Amino acid sequence: MFKVSDKLSFVTTFCSLYFLYNFCSVLCFAVEDHFDTNIRLLFLFGDDYWSAIGKMFCCCAIAIYLQLSTTAKSLHMNILSQIMCVFFVFVVIAHISQIVSNYFNVCETLSDFWILLINIFAVLLYVSIAYIAEKIENVKKRTYILSGIFGACFAIACAVSAHYMPRSVIKTLNHDKETLLSVRKAVDALKRGLEVPVGLSGNVSVKDTNGKRIITYQFETDFDGLEEKRRFTNRLRKKFDFTAPLLKEGEQVGTVLFKKGRHTLDIPLPKLKPSKLPETKVFEANN
Secondary structure, eight states: OOOOOTTSOHHHHHHHHHHHHHHHHHHHHHHHHHTTOOOOOTTOOOOOHHHHHHHHHHHHHHHHHHHHOGGGGGGOOHHHHHHHHHHHHHHHHHHHHHHHHHHHTTOOOHHHHHHHHHHHHHHHHHHHHHHHHHHOOOHHHHHHHHHHHHHHHHHHHHHHHHHHSOHHHHHHHHHHHHHHHHHHHHHHGGGTOSOOOSSOOTTEEEEEETTEEEEEEEEOSOHHHHHHTTOSOHHHHHHHOOOOEEEETTEEEEEOOOSSEEEEEEEEOOOOOOOOOOOOOOOOOOO
16 A cells, blocks of 8 residues: 555645645646647536645644644544545645657647646655655754645745735726626616616716717726736636626627726617507597
8 A cells, every 4th residue: 555654644644635735726727728739637616726735834833733732643644644644645646647649649839748747746755755754853844844845836836926916906807797797687678677786886987978878988908918918717707797888689789999098988868669659549420
């Protein structure tokens, strides 16, 4: 069975492996965004950089705490630890075999090479953690070294996430998503009548004048700048699901311009049908 360190409890082993899984996920996300492709790995779940960062932080904190805690030995369950490590090896083998099959099917890409390196790096990283835990007897020294490894991985993951999914961009995109939903809400209101909807975003104003619905909206995100820097990745597009056409009863009535600044949409209001006049009957007078 896969050799694990007796100095690592089951919980520590689990946290270390889950930390590595999320770290490698962030690297895989970066490869996907850099090469503008979709990676279909068997055991790659999720698509959010910062969610993976949050899991890494919690796993790192628990693993380091258990290294310093005297209760770690009581939590030790060698069989479960070995099962976790075997599953880890199985995941790595599955990913590498998938990449090898892509090569023989002549459908390999440059991104496959980087995914292969990430899997090899994950194995080396965990072997290093287990080796350090096994060979270094001093608890504090061992904890400092493991903290350094976790800290370096955490810093790399944060740097990659900040590059491909900056918090400032997420913030403005959240505001712009609310703006877009308000614009759609104003268009959908045409189906129910001519009244202007309430509860719209502060970046949207609506007026009905001269037989038209005038929708003024403002976007905060510099979409052009992100496109030029290749930072408006597929992952950001999937996360916020922006679509330009505005539809009313299945017909396109306008198009949203995704550009920083203030914009205006003129959407014709439905024409009111003239009410039918009551029929008048003509009676002939009898002579």
